[in-house]
Amino acid sequence: MTAGPTLDAIEHNGPAEAGRDFEAFFRFEHERLFRAMWLLTRDPHEAEEVTQEAFLRLWERWDRFAESPDPVAYLYRTAMNVWRSRLRRMAVAARKVIYHARREDEMEDVEAKDVVVRSLASLPARQRAAIVLMDVLDLSSDRAGEVLGIRPVTVRVLAARARATLSNEIGAGDD
Amino acid sequence: MTEVKTRLQEAGRLVNLPDRPFDRLVERRGRVRRRQRITTLTVGLLFAVGSLGGVGLLMSRLDDSSRDVGASWEPSRRLAIRPEEYFYLRVTSDEAEDGHIRHLETWWAPDGSGEVRNRSTRQDKYPYPPSGSYAEGEFPVEIRDVGELSTNPEELAAQLLDERWGWAGAAEPERVFNITALLNLEAPYATPQLRAALFEVASAADGMTVIDDARDPAGRPGIALETSERDGTDSATWRMYFDPGTHQAIAWTFESSRGGTAWVLVESAIIDTPGVAPEPEEWLAPPVEDAPPV
Numbered sequence: 075m076t077a078g079p080t081l082d083a084i085e086h087n088g089p090a091e092a093g094r095d096f097e098a099f100f101r102f103e104h105e106r107l108f109r110a111m112w113l114l115t116r117d118p119h120e121a122e123e124v125t126q127e128a129f130l131r132l133w134e135r136w137d138r139f140a141e142s143p144d145p146v147a148y149l150y151r152t153a154m155n156v157w158r159s160r161l162r163r164m165a166v167a168a169r170k171v172i173y174h175a176r177r178e179d180e181m182e183d184v185e186a187k188d189v190v191v192r193s194l195a196s197l198p199a200r201q202r203a204a205i206v207l208m209d210v211l212d213l214s215s216d217r218a219g220e221v222l223g224i225r226p227v228t229v230r231v232l233a234a235r236a237r238a239t240l241s242n243e244i245g246a247g248d249d
Numbered sequence: 250m251t252e253v254k255t256r257l258q259e260a261g262r263l264v265n266l267p268d269r270p271f272d273r274l275v276e277r278r279g280r281v282r283r284r285q286r287i288t289t290l291t292v293g294l295l296f297a298v299g300s301l302g303g304v305g306l307l308m309s310r311l312d313d314s315s316r317d318v319g320a321s322w323e324p325s326r327r328l329a330i331r332p333e334e335y336f337y338l339r340v341t342s343d344e345a346e347d348g349h350i351r352h353l354e355t356w357w358a359p360d361g362s363g364e365v366r367n368r369s370t371r372q373d374k375y376p377y378p379p380s381g382s383y384a385e386g387e388f389p390v391e392i393r394d395v396g397e398l399s400t401n402p403e404e405l406a407a408q409l410l411d412e413r414w415g416w417a418g419a420a421e422p423e424r425v426f427n428i429t430a431l432l433n434l435e436a437p438y439a440t441p442q443l444r445a446a447l448f449e450v451a452s453a454a455d456g457m458t459v460i461d462d463a464r465d466p467a468g469r470p471g472i473a474l475e476t477s478e479r480d481g482t483d484s485a486t487w488r489m490y491f492d493p494g495t496h497q498a499i500a501w502t503f504e505s506s507r508g509g510t511a512w513v514l515v516e517s518a519i520i521d522t523p524g525v526a527p528e529p530e531e532w533l534a535p536p537v538e539d540a541p542p543v
Contacts, residue, residue: 109261209254
């Protein structure tokens with residue numbers, strides 16, 4: 075994985091650090107967001123859809139955000155909104171019903187090897203989002219709260235519950 | 250760093266990155282802009298219709314009426330498939346967000362034999378059903394419990410409450426609409442009689458908007474079932490169109506207030522030979538003459 079800066083680092087250094095040019099920004103941020111969305115959606119195609127849609131919406135507003143100190147926050151917030159919206163959309167739901175049982179992709183391989191990732195699937199969506207934002211994307215609870223539109227303390231509670239569940243699963247899985 | 254955090258981050262590195270992500274984003278942007286232009290044109294045409302006195306027609310389509318499940322109805326054509334006959338289905342779509350254009354022809358017989366011609370793009374992502382000729386019992390079946398569904402609308406309505414059909418807990422009419430769309434669009438082994446029964450169930454669902462004098466994207470007259478969703482200032486509307494004479498699905502459409510649109514056209518027939526196009530008298534609903542512009 076590309077070792078991208080944290081959101082706080084980008085904020086501190088200004089958008090020049092990530093590049094004001096959209097393509098440069100895309101190439102810098104795409105991999106991190108895609109991998110996080112993959113853990114969140116558990117489907118590489120769905121992760122690609124969410125990631126692309128989030129970048130597209132940012133691109134449409136790039137004139138405004140290129141001069142803003144925080145295009146990354148907008149990107150993550152949009153990605154989360156797109157993901158939640160797509161959860162409700164008919165086409166996605168239909169494909170899950172049809173294709174879920176037969177899919178043989180990287181997630182299945184990973185799940186077979188790692189109890190943490192397997193257990194991630196059973197977490198409520200809000201807990202999953204909180205732990206992915208804080209532990210995979212390395213956001214602070216303040217930043218994760220902004221992205222999810224909830225209070226930082228709520229993010230910490232959600233992430234703590236998720237970690238506790240996953241830790242228990244690790245213990246059980248390693249027995 | 251906690252063990253959970255470490256293992257999550259390690260797992261995230263295991264997925265393969267998509268090819269040419271920025272090129273795909275550029276292509277996607279082009280498609281969105283093209284659709285926005287088409288939507289603008291469509292809205293302009295609707296205003297033109299309204300100014301010519303079409304407002305009454307438009308308003309009548311917005312009328313919400315419900316129907317009784319199993320209300321007296323006789324199909325205009327035979328829906329039962331006889332021995333040695335095949336159910337023919339052709340499903341075509343416009344270009345989806347991911348570049349997927351669907352073009353699928355299937356000939357399915359109740360003994361599980363048949364033929365598939367899958368010319369869809371993105372078969373890397375949606376590989377089913379694979380093209381080929383299939384002997385008895387070999388036709389690729391993805392939704393395995395379809396054969397258990399009743400063609401009696403009342404019994405079918407009860408069966409569809411089972412959570413295996415998905416959308417458990419979802420509100421009506423979204424739940425029934427989505428199951429109906431799933432079976433009509435994704436199950437070429439759902440018989441014409443089952444399709445007609447699905448229409449009966451869906452059209453009677455609480456909150457379903459029924460538009461009796463609609464036209465599908467190909468201009469074919471039909472009965473439309475509509476459901477919509479609002480998310481803040483955004484809204485999305487889904488419609489399924491059915492032939493008035495046989496209650497076979499003929500189209501599915503999606504329209505978003507953000508400018509996104511999508512359509513799927515369905516053509517069906519009962520035919521005696523696999524691998525050939527239906528004769529005019531074999532169609533269960535008028536076939537598409539001119540596909541709408543993509």
